[in-house]
Amino acid sequence: xxxxxxxxxxxxSLCLLAHLLAGNAMSAEPVAPVAIAIHGGAGTIVRDNMTxxxxxxxxxxxxxxxxxxxxxxxxxxxxxxxxxxxxxxMENSPLFNAGKxxxxxxxxxxxxxxxxxxxxxxxxxxxxxxxxxxxxxxxxRAVMDHSPHVMLMGEGALEFARAxxxxxxxxxxxYTERRWQQLQDAQKQAGQFTVLPNDQLFSTVxxxxxxxxxxxxxxxxxxxxxxxxxxxxxxxxxxxAGTWADNAGCxxxxxxxxxxxxxxxxxxxxxxxxxxxxxxxxxxxxxVVQGTLKRMGGTGGVVAMDPEGNIAYSFNxxxxxxxxxxxxxxxxVGIYSD
Amino acid sequence: xxxxxxxxxxxxSLCLLAHLLAGNAMSAEPVAPVAIAIHGGAGTIVRDNMTxxxxxxxxxxxxxxxxxxxxxxxxxxxxxxxxxxxxxxMENSPLFNAGKxxxxxxxxxxxxxxxxxxxxxxxxxxxxxxxxxxxxxxxxRAVMDHSPHVMLMGEGALEFARAxxxxxxxxxxxYTERRWQQLQDAQKQAGQFTVLPNDQLFSTVxxxxxxxxxxxxxxxxxxxxxxxxxxxxxxxxxxxAGTWADNAGCxxxxxxxxxxxxxxxxxxxxxxxxxxxxxxxxxxxxxVVQGTLKRMGGTGGVVAMDPEGNIAYSFNxxxxxxxxxxxxxxxxVGIYSD
Numbered sequence: 001x002x003x004x005x006x007x008x009x010x011x012x013s014l015c016l017l018a019h020l021l022a023g024n025a026m027s028a029e030p031v032a033p034v035a036i037a038i039h040g041g042a043g044t045i046v047r048d049n050m051t052x053x054x055x056x057x058x059x060x061x062x063x064x065x066x067x068x069x070x071x072x073x074x075x076x077x078x079x080x081x082x083x084x085x086x087x088x089x090m091e092n093s094p095l096f097n098a099g100k101x102x103x104x105x106x107x108x109x110x111x112x113x114x115x116x117x118x119x120x121x122x123x124x125x126x127x128x129x130x131x132x133x134x135x136x137x138x139x140x141r142a143v144m145d146h147s148p149h150v151m152l153m154g155e156g157a158l159e160f161a162r163a164x165x166x167x168x169x170x171x172x173x174x175y176t177e178r179r180w181q182q183l184q185d186a187q188k189q190a191g192q193f194t195v196l197p198n199d200q201l202f203s204t205v206x207x208x209x210x211x212x213x214x215x216x217x218x219x220x221x222x223x224x225x226x227x228x229x230x231x232x233x234x235x236x237x238x239x240x241a242g243t244w245a246d247n248a249g250c251x252x253x254x255x256x257x258x259x260x261x262x263x264x265x266x267x268x269x270x271x272x273x274x275x276x277x278x279x280x281x282x283x284x285x286x287x288v289v290q291g292t293l294k295r296m297g298g299t300g301g302v303v304a305m306d307p308e309g310n311i312a313y314s315f316n317x318x319x320x321x322x323x324x325x326x327x328x329x330x331x332x333v334g335i336y337s338d
Numbered sequence: 339x340x341x342x343x344x345x346x347x348x349x350x351s352l353c354l355l356a357h358l359l360a361g362n363a364m365s366a367e368p369v370a371p372v373a374i375a376i377h378g379g380a381g382t383i384v385r386d387n388m389t390x391x392x393x394x395x396x397x398x399x400x401x402x403x404x405x406x407x408x409x410x411x412x413x414x415x416x417x418x419x420x421x422x423x424x425x426x427x428m429e430n431s432p433l434f435n436a437g438k439x440x441x442x443x444x445x446x447x448x449x450x451x452x453x454x455x456x457x458x459x460x461x462x463x464x465x466x467x468x469x470x471x472x473x474x475x476x477x478x479r480a481v482m483d484h485s486p487h488v489m490l491m492g493e494g495a496l497e498f499a500r501a502x503x504x505x506x507x508x509x510x511x512x513y514t515e516r517r518w519q520q521l522q523d524a525q526k527q528a529g530q531f532t533v534l535p536n537d538q539l540f541s542t543v544x545x546x547x548x549x550x551x552x553x554x555x556x557x558x559x560x561x562x563x564x565x566x567x568x569x570x571x572x573x574x575x576x577x578x579a580g581t582w583a584d585n586a587g588c589x590x591x592x593x594x595x596x597x598x599x600x601x602x603x604x605x606x607x608x609x610x611x612x613x614x615x616x617x618x619x620x621x622x623x624x625x626v627v628q629g630t631l632k633r634m635g636g637t638g639g640v641v642a643m644d645p646e647g648n649i650a651y652s653f654n655x656x657x658x659x660x661x662x663x664x665x666x667x668x669x670x671v672g673i674y675s676d
Contacts, residue, residue, distance in 0.1 A: 117601075122601045122602070122634070123601070124600065124601050126571075128466075128491060128571070129491055129492065129494070147567065148597065149566070149567060149570045149571075149597060150571075150596075150597045150600045150601065151570070151571040151572075151576075151600065152567065152569045152570055152571070153466060153467055153491050153492060153569045153570075153571050154467065154491060154492045154493070154569055155492070155568070155569060156467070156567060156568035156569015156570065157569050159568060159569070160567065160569070228487070229485065229487060229490065229494060229498065230493070230494035230497060231490045231491045231492055231493060231494010231495050231497070231498070232487045232489070232490055232494065233464075233466070233487075233488075233489040233490070233491050234489075238489075238576060238577070238578070239576070239579070239600050239601065239603070240576070240578040240579060240600070240603035240606060241577070241578060244603070258488075259486065259487055259488045262462065262488045262489065262577050262578070263455075263460045263461070263462050263488065263577065264460070265577070265578035265582070265603065265606040268578060268603040268606050268607070268610075269606070269610070272606075272607070272610035272614060273614070276610060276611070276614035276615050277614050296460070
């Protein structure tokens, strides 16, 4: 006997399959708010020194970095993964002072710093003064995940990287003509071992994010300061100064004249003001960046996020490369202060 | 004409001189309260493991260290100078894990960390992973005073030290049989690259002080953890974690399982609670050390001081080598928790 219902059953099955697939696709939509915000450095960024083409390059790369992290958050991934993926995009771009395109120290070498922190349990990882690692943010994450330590430096960090299967790159990987010229200029101006004045550009990169589980994370990556002394550690790898994340307070990534950020414990101080002074994330960020830090002479800025995903961008310089995708999915990218 | 008043005038002059000298001697007495407090490490320090002789050695050395710093404060010197001088005494003693007698890392090498901070302007200096420097606290001070940076690490720090005229010592300067044996035991127990369990002794040294000008300072110096991985940076050289000083809040030096202290930003967090939660120095220290830190599994302790010179000793271990000379000149030295 021929089953005349065969084609009908097949159609029903296909419909069911389509329905299930649609259901799966729908479940990939955010079930809880997610948000991400980034910076790509703060400093004397004024329209007169920019071209429309360079502006477009920065905006495109900031957008690409934001979307990389946001896709992870939207798909239910962790804020830690989102922060690392977003920073990786910026590390791989010669536009920013992190990974490829990092500035040169006084010896003409690229020494990289990075850190990452998880808001749910305040686990953290950091590396300082590493050479030959294309994506220091992933190494910082590996220190957090696969070592009993929070911070590793120099050769020891590199040894750990090799044991963890990280590939190393040759020093020419980091080379950009622009950064090399900046070093030559700095050394002509100021002599070796003298850093540039405060109003220079510090284009450290960083990100903060909130995932569907309600967990905050923060991360920061940098090549430090042009013409910095060999072995100088700035705020980027310092948990509490350049990076902080705590679900009970906020997540912060900073960029600027690192010495001042360490002496103000910027990232931790902002979160302390959120917790103890009942300030919004914006009030607390401004209180530190436009207040304490500025009075001290410390130039730079932060991106910060509270546990509801509210974003603050605060900087006391002419500009800060920055952007975010907020809890409503709205994207924002900015460069100048106005 | 004979001046019959000659002898009388001489007597008067002598009296005046004596009076002036007495005045000077009196002016060397504190015109404003001064205080100093120190720690020499926290951990499983119980009477059963101690001998009366060893107790006496610790008490004598803690007293000597306190008096060295207090003499400077009493004579009108700065809290920074007092902190450095006090820490130098402990660095030079093989009893403590700092300078001479520092623990060995996993490679059998002594890598030293130190930091110092000035409460009046929050200037700070730190060195991480330096080898061959007998008194890292003085190198941290030199970074603060004579470089544009806050933190230098490894070979870069050593290069700076040489440029500043620091002498280096051979590695056998740091050697003590006891620390070498601890490394052998640790590596037998745990394998290379695994640190000891939390309840071990972390005998970092540190000091906080208040000078006659009303300025606070804090400093910390350590050899880190026995069997630590090459390149590991603990909390001692991290401004905000192991060391913090701010006249508007407090001064703190910490000792303990550094990774937890970094993840809690212990020193800065205590001062934030003093400033924003209106807590006494003792309440804030306990809130962090007996609260947040302990819940996380972080063992260790702190000495802390407020701008009035009130001292807090807080630790969540069986003991902490500690002592202080308070604003009344009263000396206290303690080892165990009871």
